[in-house]
Amino acid sequence: MYKILIIEDNEKIRMELSELLKRYGYEPLVVTAFENVIEEIKKAQAHLILLDINLPLYDGYYICREIRKDLTTPIIIVTSRDSEMDELMSMNLGADDFVTKPYNTQILLARVAALIKRTYAAYQEVMAFRNFQINFLKGVILKGDEEVELTKNERKILSCLSKEKGNIVTREELMKYLWDSEWFVDDNTLTVNINRLRKKFESIGVEDVIQTKRGQGYLMQ
Structure with a gap:
């Protein structure tokens, strides 16, 4: 079972995403303490990260940059910020995909499945x-x-x-x-x-x- 880490400060969205991922056979993990968010990410050892940009204490750009210093975990930015500059910055900082809110859940699931397949399917564990x-x-x-x-x-x-x-x-x-x-x-x-x-x-x-x-x-x- 692939572990998906959700980094989202809106509790309602966090819970909806968790239920959606669980229903489709993933193991959802969530970050709720943003003071030590980078340590929480490393501890989770997730296979994929869903990351919002607008977060308390540290924004998603900073978190994405810090993740890429040590980890190659695939990252999908999921955010209400929808400008081309936001998408460009996300990709330049190491994100693998960019999805804007409100999103179609089936499209998000398809992006998650495609990125996991692209990253892991070729590898024996x-x-x-x-x-x-x-x-x-x-x-x-x-x-x-x-x-x-x-x-x-x-x-x-x-x-x-x-x-x-x-x-x-x-x-x-x-x-x-x-x-x-x-x-x-x-x-x-x-x-x-x-x-x-x-x-x-x-x-x-x-x-x-x-x-x-x-x-x-x-x-x-």
Whole structure:
């Protein structure tokens, strides 16, 4: 069951959203204490966040920016503010979608389902390797009590390589899998992501997980 975190200060809307999500098989979570909203978000470990802009203490823009410093959790902005500038600011700060109030509940549910599918459907929840595990839903590498967080691109790279475990995956295949279109490929970005992944593995004492096969690509074993 996917956990959806609702960050909305209007109690009536909060309750209606909770009931709607529950009825369609999701596990709704709510934030009611806005003094420590960022800590509440991290503690919730939700699969998706529904975030209003007009909130007490901290507005949705600030919260969205703070979430993106540490988490890759998908965010849908749900707000009565409907200007193009609000939508643009939301996307620039890391939101994945923007829905204006009053909204059609079926359209909101469709947006939630599509974003969850796009983010998680390609991932097996947990894969075990040698002396570590990758939890793709949470976006972390686990070794004993140690845990390292993954960015969205790092998670996609590991998903692609792990599906072809023991086989070489070319850089072109990886880049196409990452960006879905070679038009948006940045070769340097792939190299940076691979190097960061290696450092994350090394930080928990896991060596030689991703091997470079010169002129051919990468291999995970």
